[in-house]
Amino acid sequence: MDIGSIGQMVRRVRKRAGLRQDELAGAAGVGIRFIVDLEAGKPTLQVGKVLHVLDALGIVVALTTRSEGLTG
Template sequence: MKIQINTMAELGEVIRATRKANKIRLDDLAGMAGVGPVFVGDVEYGKETAQMGRVIKLMSELGLKFTVDVPTSAEPYLEKIRKGKGLIRPSKRKAHKTTST
């Protein structure tokens, strides 16, 4: 089944339901994904500031796939970025020297 996710709470519900359906304890999932059990609980209850990389690890351990519906207008830019042609990293700001008088 494919469903649209609009909030972290909705994603958390899917993660929790999948974990429970597979009879995986929260702390076991945390160990499998290399995160803490508090983090898993936070994600399952929709914490807005959860680190995306860790959330994707949880999803992967549960067999959930993360897909994005990319607009057609963004496809050429995505291709360019993936090829490394158009990926311009911002330069680090130089520290301002202060002089005392």
């Protein structure tokens, strides 16, 4: 997973929810520019803000190590 694929997922889920970028920004407590940059896959975004956006959309983040992902 990379920031580009996260951005694509955010856009897909946002559109499916019928939200405009400004509506998502308000719900997540970030600026519209942040949403635009996230959906474009900008690599220097603040992780905390990305997590706020994901939470606002109901996207669950699960972390695992590579070894756990390959064997588990």
